[in-house]
Structures are given as structure tokens and as C-alpha cells.
Amino acid sequence: MRGRAVARRLVEIAGLLLLAAYFPHAVTAAAGTSRAENPTPGPRLTNLARMPNQMPFNTPALMQSQSTANGFLTLPYLSSHVVTSIFDHCNPDYTQDGKDCRFDGAVALKTNGVDPNFSLGYAMTPGGTDYLYYDGHNGYDYGLSYEPVLAAADGIVRIAGSDTANPCFGQTVTIDHPNGYTTRYAHLSTIGVVSGQTVTRGQTVGTSGNTGCSTGPHLHFGVYLTSSWTAIDPYGWADPAGADPWPSDAGDLWLTGGPRYPLPDAPTNLLAIAGDASATVSWNPPAYTGGLSVQAYMVTASPGGQTATVGPSATSATLTGLSNGTTYTFSVVATNAVGNGTLSSPSNSIIPPAWPGRFHPLPPSRILDTRTAIGLGGHVGSGQTLDVPVLGVGGVPSSGVAAVAMNVTVTNPSDNGYLTVYPTGVARPLASNLDFVAGQTVANLVTVAVGTAGKVTIYNSTGGTDVIFDVAGWVSAQGMTTVTAGQYRALVPARILDTRGTIGRLGPDQAMDLQVAGQGGVPAAGASAVVLNVTVTAPSAASYLTVYPSGVSRPLSSNLGCVAGQTLANRVVVGLGTNGKVSLYNFAGSTDVVVDVGGWFTDGSSGGAGGEYTGVAPVRLLDTRTAGGPLGPGASLLVPVAGQVRLPALTSVTPPTAVVLNVTVTNPTSAGFVTVYPSGGSRPLASDLDFTPGQTVPNLVVVKLGPDGKVALYNLAGSTDVVIDVLGWYD
Template sequence: MRRIRSLLGVLVAGACATAVLPQVALAAPTAPYTVLTVDVGDAYGKPVKQSGVYDGTNSTVTGRAYATGGVSMGASGLPGGSTIAMWITPPTGTPTFTAGQTYPTVGSGDATHAGLNMSSDSTGCNGTYAYGSLTVREVVYDDTGAATAFAAGYEFRCSPNAGAVTGELRWNSGLAYVGVVSSPAPVDFGRVAIGGYMENASAIFDVKGTQDTIFGAARIAGAQASSFEIIGNNCSGRTYWSGESCAVAVRPKALRWGDYTANLELDDNSGYGKRVVPLKFTAYDTVIGMYYPLAPQRLMDTRSGLGRPAPGPVGAGQAVELQVTGRGGVPAAGVGSVVLNVTVTGPTASSFLTLYPYGESTPTASSINFPAGWLGSNNVTVKLGAGGKVMIYNRNGSTHVVVDVVGFHAASDTVKSSLGWGGHYHPVEPTRLIDTRPNPLEAGQQIQSQVDFGPASPHVKALVLNITAVNPAKAGFLTAWAGGPPVPTSSTVNYGAGKVVPNLAFVQTRPCTDCGPAYAVPDFTIYTSQRTDLVVDLVGVIDDGSLPDGLRFSPLSPTRIADTRTNFGMGGLAAGDIGTITAPPSVVTADTEVLAMNVTAIAPTKNTVLTVWPADAGMAKPGVSNLNPAAGQIVSNAVLGGIGPKDAFHVHNLTGTVDLVADVVGRFYLYSGTASTTALAAAQPLTVRGTTSARG
């Protein structure tokens, strides 16, 4: 160490002396070479802080020979005024090195190891911890045993767990050398959101040696190698001259919270045989895609002018805007999509409504389809457009429109500061919770129900239900909510007399602590304004964000994926048929589990029942329904349809013949941050252990 410090003093003094020389253009080095190449690789700056090829054109490089057969080299005038020093000695008792031999090294050398140590800016490595190797390529000695020329490749480590500093050194040597500098090093992606967009970064490899560099295979190495992937590479399999460069693009894969590191390794023809670039990022959880249930609140009623400049129906071909954010419990910012209950009343013609993001063109899709004079509702999930608005388009005639908001999906962490963590969606095996037949609910009556999911129950914050009014005595509505007075001034299902009217509903729950189990179970209530039978099927739950295998939501502009009238996606269905619709790549990703859709039945020849479930997943047809269209009716319902391993789902038609249309408005994907495995296998469903209901 004394020799290293002495050499550093000489280098610093040399730097001061050369600083006063006039600046001139420096030519490329020519033989004989006095060069020190340094690649800090995955050593993270211990003890050398910066990589470089130091050859006299960009620094002052010196060497010195010792009568013991060793040499020392140093570089000064590096960026920031840094210095590097290296000290090399043959094994104890061996007066000289032999060209062509590779020596294991330790800090001070011994009988079986050469001595190799390094320092930078007077920060060195305790000789006890230093080890590595030295491959001597050329050595010339004079009559006194002192070297007059020396060339070698080296690998230096400063502790048993440290990465390697590697490179080449030349002192008065005519041997060409490979020199490559990578930047940035490390490639640090910073904080990366789990499930968010993964930006890539490139490691740039600048060739600076006098020998052409031949790059081989690139790979990610290390215990956490699976947390990174190479997505671009114009280095491998090519030869580059001095002054040229190439790049390898890398992307992080943030699947779990925590810090992740690995190395990008790029094979080359240097003495070490590869370039090593550290990679790192910190993964963190966000609320992007989480669902926040709300107590139902009305945003628009064209009959009264709520949400509109003045009362009045939506006319034919008219598109009206609806401000959503900042109203009804929806935050002013950080919202990506909302879940709405849209009601049509008093239409003058058969038509449809389409809800879509404000600022976009009207899509070829529908949100709710209806005949003239119809009264009904549909659950609509819609992506928000500019300013937090959505557009509502009516095709034919005129109709009044009522819109209630029941929840939203987050688009950023903006909402977390005020509302905390949202919830994940969990599909469940469809289960019938309520069927009042043959004893209907009376007008003004309520029914309260609880669902037991076992110990997971306290974590359930909302239920996704298919609620159907069957043969109402008069036109009216159902309202589903968490329970407790008063009944909300909003509706969930709007029905006409004698009809069968279903609607998908996201229903907020409240915990019931005295409903039987030792733990709280989710509780909800449904109110009817008129006498009717009621059927309620459970299709999913919203948790508090903590249960494993939860799904998050990514909204899409409405996209049609099937229309059997034109054999697009599938042909029409006869009685008992099971059709299969495969989602196109434009609406699915590798981790998509469920599609949020609007499915429309068109003019069945008989009253029928349509059921949707995943294809190619070994599942039998569920004993529940998604749509219950009457003969000749055009009716829609929101469907959260699971897809199988081939991105497909089945549709079964009970009787008669029917056409159908399927429009996708978003996808639920498995959130790896709470997945039971980072392999992103299919989500594990919750299981219903019991249900209870009581009329009030």
C-alpha cells in the first residue's frame, strides 16, 4: 500500500504539471502503448469508481518497473480529477512473470499467487480481501531483472462477494488491446410501478481500443435475472472498430414490491471475455387499476336537467357530454374509468346508447339497446376522456337518460392520498344468492342478504351481482346498496310490467358482525318499488386489495369483437348451441383473465337464456344466466366474462335462435403484486360457504 500511495503522489504531481500545457488535439495512441483500461462492471465502484480507456489522449498514464519483476501503473487527470493506481508483483520466490501464463492473484502475493491490488483517489482494498487473476500477454526484462515492457489482462475483486473490476494494461507494449466503455453503469430504472408501463433503457457500448471488438451473445445473469428482459440488441454477432458503438436495450419486469438487481452480460473478445453492466430498480405498489366502490349517486337525469344545461331528452344522432370527475364521490383527478348504471326511459324509437371517452370518435359499439317505449337499465364501465368526461350517443328517436355512478377504477396514485387503497376484483363460481319465486317481494319491500366467504369475508368490500327482476306487477325499479336507511335516490334495475329484466351491478357492502360466523361477513340490501320476483346471482367480489390473486382493471375504448349477424367472431346460435368467441390480440394481454363486455341479444325467436363462461378451461356451463331476452327483443347486459388459456369464452343459447353482439370496454388482469405466484397462473377463486337472506 505504501507503493500505491507513493505512485498516486507522483500521478497527482504529474497532473498538476501537465495542466499548464497548451491544449492541442490529441491523436489516437500508437504503439508502443501505455494504456490502462478499466471496466468496473458489477463491482459498484469498489475500489475503482469509473470505467474508462485511459491512453494518454484523455489522461496521463504512467508505468514503473521494479527489480523484483513487478510493475505499477497509474492514470491521473481523469474526469473529476480522479486517479487510479495498480500494483503487480510475481509470486513470492519467482523473480519474473512468464508470458502466456494466467496467475491467480491476492492483494500482496504469496508463493502460489501473484500480487495484484488497485486503488482510486487514495481509496484502496485491504490486501487480505483482494483476489483475482492476471493473464500475462507480453513481458520483456532487462539485464537487471526489471521489466521494460509489460502487457496483461486482469480481474480484480475486493471481497469474496464483490463484483469484478476487469481490463487490460499495456506499458511500452506493441500489443493491441480491446477497450470498451459502457454507459450508463449501472443502468438504474429507479422506481418502477408494479403492473404499470415498463420503460426500457439502453446500455451503450463505446469501442475505444486499438483492436476491433467482436461482440457475442447477450444475456441477463444473477439471482434476480428474471426481473429484467432484453428487448433490443445491435451488438451481438458484430464487429466494431474504435470510435463506433452499439446498444443493448433492457426492460424491467416489476412483479413484486422490493429492490431488484442483476447484470447484463455481453460476450466479447477481451481478456475477461465479456462486458458486465449492473441493472437495478425498485418496484413499488400503486393503486392503478384498483376499484373504489361508492354509494350510488345520480350524475345525470335529462328529465330534470341534472348534469345537463337544461331538461330535455337526447335526440336522434345526438351525443351529449357528461362531467364525471369531481361529482358523486368521484375524485377530480387520478380516475381512469367509472362504473355507471345507465337507465333509458320513454324512448320514441328502437335505438341504442353508446358511452365512450370524451374527445374520441363515436365507436362502432353499443352500451344499452332498447325498443320504443322501453324502460330499463344497463351497467356500463366507461373509460374517461379529456377533462374527466364521457360522451353519451343516441342513435334513433329521442330518449331520456338517467346515469348513476357506483364506483371507479384508479388511473394513478393521486387518489391514494385521500382514499387509501382500493380493491381487486375476484371472479367466483357463479352462485345463486336469492330466488324469491314463487313468493315475490311486495312493493316497497326490502331483502337483506349476507354471503360467507370464510376467513376472507372481512376483506370483501363489494359484490358483483347479476340482479334480475322477474314478472313485475307494474313498471318500477330495484335499488341495491350496502344497506341501512335511507334507500338511495338511485336505481339498479329498471323494469316494465311483466318483463324479465337483468342487470349487472357492483354493489357496495357493509360488514355484519352478528350474522353467525365469528368473523364479519359482507351484507347488502335490495329494495323494490313494485311487486316482483327477484333473482340474484353472484359472479364476483371486490376485496380491500389484500387477498391473493386479485385482478385490476385496464379500460379500453369500446371495441366490437363479435357480431353474429355478419358472422364476425361467431355465427348465430340455435337452440342448445354453444358458440365460442376468441378475443383478438388488440383487447387481451398475456395476464388478462376477464373481459368487461356489453353483450347484446338480438331478436331471439323464443324467450331464451344466454350464459357466458370461459372456454378451454375444463369448466361446465354454469347454472346461471347473463341475459334473459324475450322473443323479438333487443336487450343488453354487462358481462364480466372470464377467458380461457386461448383467450376465448363460450356462449350458450337455451332455446330458439338468436344473434348477439359483444363489445369489450376493458380487461381485468392478474396483479402480480398480490398474486399467489409470480408465474401469473390463473387466479384462484374465492368460495362461497353460505348465504342468508331476510325480508324487511
């Protein structure tokens, strides 16, 4: 098929007419059995059958070595079919040279033996029945019997009907593609497009059939260089031992280096978390989407078959209508314009409880200190993980717990690094809870779902460090007597204490009681616990601060550890004590203390719906280092949250009202603070993270969502990068 297009077509016509002369003999030999372009193959041809995601002809290593730089094709059908005839690399022009040459270097010779049912099928071994079909063929024949035929790529239909230059192809469709190639779909029984029509990948162009020089239903699929009408093999040439006999091949033209259906692969990394007669399922999108955009995801429960369908950008969905106490798994399928892709593997199993997500505050209690015999001893080494039991200790029940709230402290780190806390049994997420430098003591509140065997996992990135867990509360995962206790009510952050005013500094070994109930939006009655952001500033000595319910003994725990002159903030979840107060204790020196309230938990004395917590495996929502750039001085940034990553959309049955985020500032150019608050309102007099130049500071943030499902970030001075990881949400 070298030379001018006109000459090429004359040769093709002659070859097809010559081919037609062979069919009567084949039909006679087969006693009237239905035949395609080539007769029914012998036993060897069964090796040509393959699933769509496998490389053909059992040559995966060869196929994977091919270049995919020009790849653009997907299979023109949607289920597994036998390849009945190959592209003959020795002479793909419908003339005969006594050889059939396959793309992987296999050669069949006429001198080795001829298929008695078809004189153009030759054996690969002397006297063998391992035939290749057929001498001179310039495309691939697939065993489609009156089935839909799909466009292999976007393009414009050139021929839709009889090809007057190549009538032996019968009813045929050719599509010109914008990259200089043309595909052919021949021997069709029906045609569903017209000449000049624009088609997209996977669009049905006709039905396979038995028209033209054909004695049995099948599809002939061919690829050509549009400019010269030169036939080429979409598999290219994959024999490392010798050169391609057909010099016009352009390499592997399949979209992903192998023939694939135009349908999405299965979503991966499914994670299901139980809710009240519901479950939230999250996943990672498929890497291969069939060459088309995903249009939707559908999640299906087993047993029961309940489904939820979400849009193409979603990576989580909430299913309702489940039965509490029943064990479920879930599967997810991605859909594009062609249809449903491959169904995912089942998720982890969950049992929806009767009343999940209620928070139960506890007096702070130390459940891990690797420096001592509390919990598990010994440094957490570089790149090491440590599974820590959290059930049945520190006041946390031994069962019925969905998540725990803990103040996590790293101390004595030998190198710069970060710590990640996540549910045991799930893949370690791309997220962090605490960032630190060598020798630093850093604390951060962590709310984490409980994993397998009632444990959570610590991962330390670099060097060795000691880790301390002080538990502050737990989230229920089973029925409760008072169903409205422990529901979260988010607030716009409000300042309820600043000792830099008239109150004065907190002295050494001194405690003060702070009235919280009735302040900053917290009701005077009906609150069991509150979410506070507590900041120490200008301490005169190294010290620590402990926040606990007033009226009880001060616990062996801490919320903030600081050095002289440092400004440091940490989130605190603390139960309310006598008369709705909390106590603040400073160990050494004197320090100013600032307290901002962000929400409260019900005590069961009032009704109302919502406020239940759903934890997720930590997942990254924002990183300005990789997208968007640093937040400048006095700048604000709106961050979409609802419907992102593993969070439900505002339109879902149980939309989020507040989210739990781990927010980290890094690379700040000057001292300042960052405030996180609901979008759509005025920036409050409050802060969430305080920092100095060059410092990396994390803090847990529990923030109410704005009416558009977003939160706002405000940076006071200089510029800084911001990283946000999602830990869970409240409905």
C-alpha cells in the same frame, strides 16, 4: 412490339445496338461524367422525382382515374429515386420517330429541340429545356446506384444473367408472373437468384449497376406480356383527351393504383391507456400491407424507447418497464417479410400512475338525469352526442380516476335506437351499450374509461331520449395508501338468491337484506364490493329495483326498471354493507328476484397481486349477424378473447384473467336466456340475459376467462344473434 416474339426480339436487339452508338457522343459532351442509359437530365427532369406513395409526374387525378383491376406490382426498391427515363408510348421498340410520349399525354418533339447531351431527349415546348427521355424507350429507368433490387410481384425467374436475345440489358433478371406478365430488372451489378427459382414480392433479386449498354449505374424496369413479349407501361394510359398511341397497354398494373413500396402503411387510431409502470396500446391494422401479410407489430415508447412486439393478428400490446409519473406517447410499426413499414403517428399521451386499476365502490348516486336539473338537462337528440362530466360528482374524486362504473338508463325514447357511452376525446367506437325501442325504459351497467376534461360521451343513434347516470364506483389512476384494496377476483357465476323458492316474492315498497359475503365463492371477510347479475321476473306492476349496501339510506337511484310481466336482468356493482350484506328495494307491485354473483373486490385486508382494471375504448369482438350465424337452441359457442382486439394475450407480462363485455342478444326466435361463463368448465346455474321473441336486450358481463383465454356462450331455446363489445379487462 406487335407480331411474333422472335420478330420482337430482333427489333429489340437492333434498337439496343443503335442506342449503344449514341453513348460515346453523350460521354464526350459531358466531359466524362457518369451516365446511365440516358445522360444526366436537364432541369425539367427534376419534376419526375417523387415519393413512393405519390402518383408520378404530379398527375394524381389522372392516376386515380385508372383502373386497378389488373394491379399486382409494387416498386422494385425501398426508398425514393428519380425516374430518369420514361416508357415511350409512341414507339416503345427502340426505334426513333422524333417523339417522346408519356403516359399522361405529355409529348416531347424532336422539332422542339434536342438535349445537347443526349440526342434522344426532346423538348416539350419549342426551344425549351423541358426534355423527356427517350425516344423508343420501353421501360422505366430509376436512379439506383448499386442498391438492392426487389421482385415487383411473386413469380418464377426465367433469366438470371445475360439475356442472349437482348445483350444490351447487361446482367438482367426476368420474372414470369402467374397472371401472364413478365418483369425485367436490367443492368445489374450482381444477381441473387437463379433461373427457375420461385421468388416472392419484395425478395431481393440483385443489385443495380452499370452493365450492358449503360454508362452509369441505374435500374431499367420493364413489363411485358409473357406470351408475345410485348412491352407495356405499368402506368397504363391516363390522358382523358386522347387514345393511347400504344394499343397494347393493359391499364394500371400497380397493386393499389399507384407505385407503392412493398411495405405496410402505418397503423392508425392509436389509443394508449396507462397501467402501473406500464401502458396498453391498441391500434387499427393498416389497410395496405405492401402486398404481403403482416408478420408482427412493434410498439415503441417515447421517451425511453421501450418496445413490445406482438404477432400479426394482435391489435394491442402492453409495454412494461415504464416510469410512473412520466408522460409517454407511443408509436406502432407493422412488419412484413420485406421489412418495417411506415411508423404511425404518436398516440395520445398518458402518465402511468403508481397503482392503477383498483375499484372503489360508492353508494349509488345520480349524477345525470336529462329530465331534471341533475347534470345536463334536455333530451339527447337523434345522432347527437353529449359530453358528461363524471369527476368530482357523486362521490367520484376530482382527479386520479381512470374509469367509472355507472348504471345508465334510457327512458322516453321517441324511436328505436341504441346508446353508446365512451371516453370523451376518442373516436366514437362501433359498439353499443343499450338498445331500445320507442317508449321503452332500459338500464345497463357501463364501465367506461374517463376521457379528456374528466368526461364521458353519450351518443344516441336515433330519435330523442332521456338519459340517467347513477354512479356505483370508480377505478383509481394514481397512488393509494392500501395497495391491495379494490383488486378484482373473478368467479364462476353462482346463484345466491332466487325468491321463486322458499323465500317468496318481494312486495311493494319493500326491502330485503341479502347475505353475500361467504356465498357463491365470495369470502366471508376481505371483500369490499361484489359484481352481481340481478334479474326481476314476473313483476305484477311497473316498478324499479334498487340495490345498495345494507345499513345505509336508500339512494335516489335505480338498477332495473320493469313493466308488469317482464323478465329483465342487469349487472350491478355494489359495495357490501353491514355484515357483508346488500339491500334490494322494490318500488311497486310484487316481483321475484334472482341474483347471481360473478366476482368480488378486495378491501385491502388481504395481499395478492393482479385484479387491476384496464379500460379500453369499446371495440366489437363478435357479431353473429355478420359471421358465424345465430346461436341455436341448447347450443354453446366458444369465443376467443385473450389476444383479440385490444386485449393482451395470455402470454403477455400482464395477461387478462377476466374481461368486461357488453353482450347483446338480438333477433331471438323464442323466449330464453343466454349464459356467459369461463370456457373449460361446467355451465353454471346462472343467466346473464333474459329475453322474449324479437327482443333486443343488452347487459354488461364481467366474466372470468377460461384456461385457454376464451369464454363460452350458452343459449337455452330458439335461436338468437349475439353481439359482444369489449370494454376492458382485469389482470
